[in-house]
Amino acid sequence: MTTQQSAAHLTSDAYSAVLSDCMSPDQMRKSILRLAWPVIAEMALTTVTQIVDTAMVGRLGAPAVAAVAMSFQPLWIAIGVFTGLGVGTTALVARLCGSQERSEADKVLTQSLIVSAVLGMALFLLTYPNAKYIVQFMGGEPEVVSLGASYLRVLLPGLSFMLVHMVASAALRGAGDTRTPMKINVMINLLNVCGNALLIFGLFGFPALGVVGAGIATSVSRIFGCCLMLCLLASGNKAINLNLETVKRLEFTYIPRVIKVGIPAALERLAISGGQLIYARSIVLLGTIPYAAHAISINAEAISYMPGYGFAMAATTLVGQNMGAGKPDVAERSVWETLRIGSAIMGFMGVLFFLFPEFFMRIYTNELEVIALGRVTLRTMGIAQIPLAVGFIIPGALRGAGDTRSVLYSTIIGMWCVRLGVTYILVYWFQMGLLGAWLAMAADWFLRSIYVLARFKSGSWKHMAV
16 A cells, blocks of 8 residues: 555544444434535535436427437446445445444446446447347337437447446445535536537537437546546545555455455346346336436435435445444434435425425426326325435445345335336226326335335345345
């Protein structure tokens, strides 16, 4: 380890999520919020960027909205592998940091980044020549397929960089540093928004490229973000840092442990992505207008994901580091407090979705048919916001303990048995259209939250080895 890296690790207590046994509820809330607020802020900016992006693309018409949504949906299956790698990296880094082994955490980071870079390149080489067929598989109309394929081809170069950046961010959050990923994502999103404005509409002399311009702006911003992240990690002054000796020797000693935790997480992501793919296709078959309303409603509802994702990441780090420090009871207390805060915030968002659905829909589109459908879908998910909070935060805690199998089981039951089964019944048997599909989604989250809550209460996660 270099002198610069040693200095960074000597000051790494600023990133510690290990809590005192006698910590008061107020002190615990402050620790939770210190970890959660940068992730929430990051998600907020990402959501605002998505709002602006979707609003810009929405002005091009419903086929453009459907093309962007459809083209990216199948890629979530491939991204599942990287999600698993990120979850495994987060859990192992958190344990090592909790037990004050940050130099070993450096090795985990470096080895995970090498693997993610190789897999990212493989993903690009496999998907780029098949962009048209990927969009065709979703069952879109000819105009949507053409637009979607063009968008996907310019999006894919940046996607590989985004996946490496995603794993690096996961490692930093496991170390308790949620601020660095936030700062980088601020820059990524600002660059993306500016690029979209210039390239979609052709402002200030730039060509008006429409949907393709949106893809180019996204790719450029993701490449920039990944390169900046790697430079910062190589500088040696972060909570964890790139271990250049590991790069030279191509060591992979920690990868089997990352994979042990990561495989169920990857399978979970694949189960979600595969289920969402089938779910989305069932909505595509309802027509372009219902699918555009669905895509816009998902983007509008994503506002509530901000606190859910932020508190889930806080729970992951708190559980991982406190388990590493030998404090499972403190980890449990911190999760219940995290859940109380997150549920209160997401419950409030649910009230807003139920009372003012048109406000959120009009951010994205002025098409009355789309708004009318979105009014019903957002009210449906407004009712499910507290189960959604449980379904975000408790799995985050279980992942921090390394219990990724139970989260996988909850996803299989919720997504494949409930969501897809109920969607088929309500949409095709009872002819309920888009409303039926969203009622099925709400039922999925209700059942999933009950399952993970029961698993967490059992306490079996306290004995998990990572």
